[in-house]
Amino acid sequence: MSNIQGAWHERRPANLVYVRDLFRELIARDLKLRYKRSVMGIAWTLLNPLTELLILFVIFGAVLPLNIPNYAAFLFTGILAYGWFQNSLYFATNAIVGNRELVRQPGFPVLILPVVTVASNLIHFLLALPILFVLLVSSGVTVTWALLALPVVILLEFMLTLSLAYFVATFHVRFRDTQYLLRVLLQLTFYLTPVFYEASAIPEPFQWLYRLNPMVFLVESYRSVLIGGQFPAPGNTVIMTLGTAGLLFVGLRVFMRTSHRFVDEL
Amino acid sequence: MKDAIVVRNLSKRFRRYHPDRPWTLQEAVAGGLRRLRAVEQFWGLRDVSFTVPVGQVVGVVGANGSGKSTLLRLVGGVGRPDSGTVEVNGRIGALLDLGAGFHPDLTGRENVFVAGVVAGLTRRDVVERFDSIVAFAELEEFIDHPLRTYSTGMQMRLAFAVAIHVDPEILLIDEVLSVGDLGFQRKCLDRIAEFRGHGCSILLVSHEASMVRDLCDEALWLSAGRLVLRGKAGMVVDGYVKQISAGGRQLGGISTEETSFAAPPAPSAAEDRQAAKSSVDQNRLGSLELEITAVRFLDEEGQEIREFHSGHPLRIEISFLATRRILAPIFQVYIFREDDLVCCDLNTEGTELKAAQVEGRGRVALCLEHFDLKGGLYYVDVGSYAQNWAYAYDYHSSLHPLRITGEGVETHRNAPHHWEISAGIGLKPTASELEPAGGANYGD
Numbered sequence: 001m002s003n004i005q006g007a008w009h010e011r012r013p014a015n016l017v018y019v020r021d022l023f024r025e026l027i028a029r030d031l032k033l034r035y036k037r038s039v040m041g042i043a044w045t046l047l048n049p050l051t052e053l054l055i056l057f058v059i060f061g062a063v064l065p066l067n068i069p070n071y072a073a074f075l076f077t078g079i080l081a082y083g084w085f086q087n088s089l090y091f092a093t094n095a096i097v098g099n100r101e102l103v104r105q106p107g108f109p110v111l112i113l114p115v116v117t118v119a120s121n122l123i124h125f126l127l128a129l130p131i132l133f134v135l136l137v138s139s140g141v142t143v144t145w146a147l148l149a150l151p152v153v154i155l156l157e158f159m160l161t162l163s164l165a166y167f168v169a170t171f172h173v174r175f176r177d178t179q180y181l182l183r184v185l186l187q188l189t190f191y192l193t194p195v196f197y198e199a200s201a202i203p204e205p206f207q208w209l210y211r212l213n214p215m216v217f218l219v220e221s222y223r224s225v226l227i228g229g230q231f232p233a234p235g236n237t238v239i240m241t242l243g244t245a246g247l248l249f250v251g252l253r254v255f256m257r258t259s260h261r262f263v264d265e266l
Numbered sequence: 267m268k269d270a271i272v273v274r275n276l277s278k279r280f281r282r283y284h285p286d287r288p289w290t291l292q293e294a295v296a297g298g299l300r301r302l303r304a305v306e307q308f309w310g311l312r313d314v315s316f317t318v319p320v321g322q323v324v325g326v327v328g329a330n331g332s333g334k335s336t337l338l339r340l341v342g343g344v345g346r347p348d349s350g351t352v353e354v355n356g357r358i359g360a361l362l363d364l365g366a367g368f369h370p371d372l373t374g375r376e377n378v379f380v381a382g383v384v385a386g387l388t389r390r391d392v393v394e395r396f397d398s399i400v401a402f403a404e405l406e407e408f409i410d411h412p413l414r415t416y417s418t419g420m421q422m423r424l425a426f427a428v429a430i431h432v433d434p435e436i437l438l439i440d441e442v443l444s445v446g447d448l449g450f451q452r453k454c455l456d457r458i459a460e461f462r463g464h465g466c467s468i469l470l471v472s473h474e475a476s477m478v479r480d481l482c483d484e485a486l487w488l489s490a491g492r493l494v495l496r497g498k499a500g501m502v503v504d505g506y507v508k509q510i511s512a513g514g515r516q517l518g519g520i521s522t523e524e525t526s527f528a529a530p531p532a533p534s535a536a537e538d539r540q541a542a543k544s545s546v547d548q549n550r551l552g553s554l555e556l557e558i559t560a561v562r563f564l565d566e567e568g569q570e571i572r573e574f575h576s577g578h579p580l581r582i583e584i585s586f587l588a589t590r591r592i593l594a595p596i597f598q599v600y601i602f603r604e605d606d607l608v609c610c611d612l613n614t615e616g617t618e619l620k621a622a623q624v625e626g627r628g629r630v631a632l633c634l635e636h637f638d639l640k641g642g643l644y645y646v647d648v649g650s651y652a653q654n655w656a657y658a659y660d661y662h663s664s665l666h667p668l669r670i671t672g673e674g675v676e677t678h679r680n681a682p683h684h685w686e687i688s689a690g691i692g693l694k695p696t697a698s699e700l701e702p703a704g705g706a707n708y709g710d
Contacts, residue, residue, distance in 0.1 A: 021388045021389040025379055032371075033369060033371055100363075101367060104344055106342025107343060108384060264280065
């Protein structure tokens with residue numbers, strides 16, 4: 001019996017201004033720390049996906065041509081979408097373990113830490129978007145009204161990544177090698193996600209299994225919105241929304257139920 | 267007015283894991299899931315109750331691992347107690363870790379913003395207070411340098427400056443004040459005093475006995491997660507220091523020993539009574555194995571008095587009841603003035619009690635041959651302790667007022683005195699003989 005839980009908001013300015021400021025400071029801290037001591041600063045954010053683009057473009061555009069139209073834009077969309085997902089989860093392992101003093105700060109909403117991780121990686125994603133638009137325009141893709149659905153797709157990916165980030169962060173507190181296991185899993189899902197190939201290349205009998213990976217739907221949605229000029233299929237979008245909402249609910253619950261023990265385990 | 271902090275029967279259990287407890291999945295899989303379970307549980311805090319009234323400073327002393335930091339964290343709402351409640355009425359400012367949110371690669375300025383927001387301020391609040399924070403920390407010249415170039419003392423100054431600019435109504439301070447240089451320490455202490463003047467309540471952990479004595483109204487002494495003693499800061503610190511210097515077995519220890527469950531080894535009947543009592547009586551504390559049943563003030567004719575005329579002899583008689591055989595108990599008499607000035611602090615250490623054991627009912631008396639305090643209202647606290655001040659059996663805090671009339675001195679710490687141990691049913695000397703009739707005298 002205790003009346004402590006849930007009390008943080010009573011002791012703090014529980015208003016949106018405060019939460020916004022907390023986000024802003026923590027995200028800024030994340031970004032500053034990642035690039036503080038490097039000369040090129042934020043350019044590193046772009047270097048990584050661009051290198052990946054170059055490699056995959058050479059291999060599957062020229063060496064083993066897959067003959068996908070607008071391949072550069074096609075590739076870069078997949079790389080950015082998957083990159084955001086991958087980096088967020090990878091950094092989420094450190095969201096709790098790397099912020100020991102914050103977790104121990106009275107009244108600090110621990111819940112916010114995985115959100116900060118996913119959000120600061122979203123910023124990297126957004127910073128790379130202009131390059132993607134350059135690629136789109138230079139390959140002659142016409143931008144349509146379907147672009148309006150882009151924020152929805154981003155929001156869906158945010159929710160999906162966040163719910164998994166809650167699991168990963170919780171798990172890493174207990175097992176400190178989660179990071180390595182995760183790296184393997186993320187490498188596997190990279191190939192199970194249509195980053196450099198088309199989802200339709202998967203043989204029909206396995207399609208249903210393949211499509212259990214929610215990243216398949218998300219990457220395809222980005223492409224249909226950006227390249228195909230079409231809104232994502234409404235039916236699947238609704239299923240996806242409900243699915244991620246459910247997952248987020250479970251992830252949040254697991255996180256909250258274990259979060260009071262974090263301080264003892266750190 | 268509501269108390270700032272009310273802690274009731276707070277307990278926190280920690281799990282001690284197998285020494286080879288796997289910290290990685292790989293080991294967990296290789297070693298079998300068996301070892302994942304906690305081998306043993308122990309109490310980091312056990313049944314701790316106290317209140318911090320608004321505007322008071324309460325110190326927490328105790329050996330390493332006695333539960334001080336755990337207590338502070340639970341009061342701050344970090345972690346969850348296994349039983350008991352914490353009620354906190356007011357905005358909390360905390361200095362538990364040196365600079366929560368501080369990062370060595372960020373500049374002082376950036377760190378102030380992060381730490382300020384983490385501590386509960388909005389950005390606008392931080393902007394408004396920024397100059398004042400930096401000025402208090404005396405770091406104007408360095409504020410745009412990375413934190414890694416700061417000394418520990420400088421970091422602590424910055425952390426403290428942020429913490430006090432949160433305008434806390436309740437301030438939790440864990441052991442950090444000792445980091446700064448003396449000048450800054452003085453400044454912090456002044457600021458704490460000022461805060462308290464504004465009605466801010468403070469819970470402070472410190473290893474420095476003198477700091478607790480000077481700064482705190484009351485103090486809590488924790489040992490192995492239990493509240494050994496609560497009372498006037500000076501008195502509690504004295505007890506603690508004596509126990510340390512007596513080399514008493516250190517009962518504290520989250521990490522080391524098996525005694526956590528055992529101390530104090532109270533019979534369950536006594537525990538029940540304690541539970542019943544502590545809820546009704548805020549001024550009593552201890553395991554009650556050696557209960558103080560009555561305290562009387564007697565004049566030279568043996569008449570009970572309520573008012574004492576300075577310069578005369580005074581006899582303070584303590585009746586006790588030992589629920590089991592107890593070896594080498596210590597009795598203490600602690601006299602302080604209404605305004606907390608400590609006037610006299612005497613105990614039976616060094617008397618024959620050291621080699622005696624008591625059981626059942628008995629009496630000890632402190633005979634002050636002449637006691638010369640000047641007129642005023644005083645309180646006489648009495649306590650009984652286990653061997654080597656290990657923990658308190660019973661303690662009466664501010665329960666026995668004594669009005670003194672006439673002229674005299676402010677404090678009379680070395681008043682001529684001796685202890686009289688009544689040869690009642692209780693006393694069973696092991697080594698020495700006792701006079702059958704009058705009692706044994708042990709001089710000062």
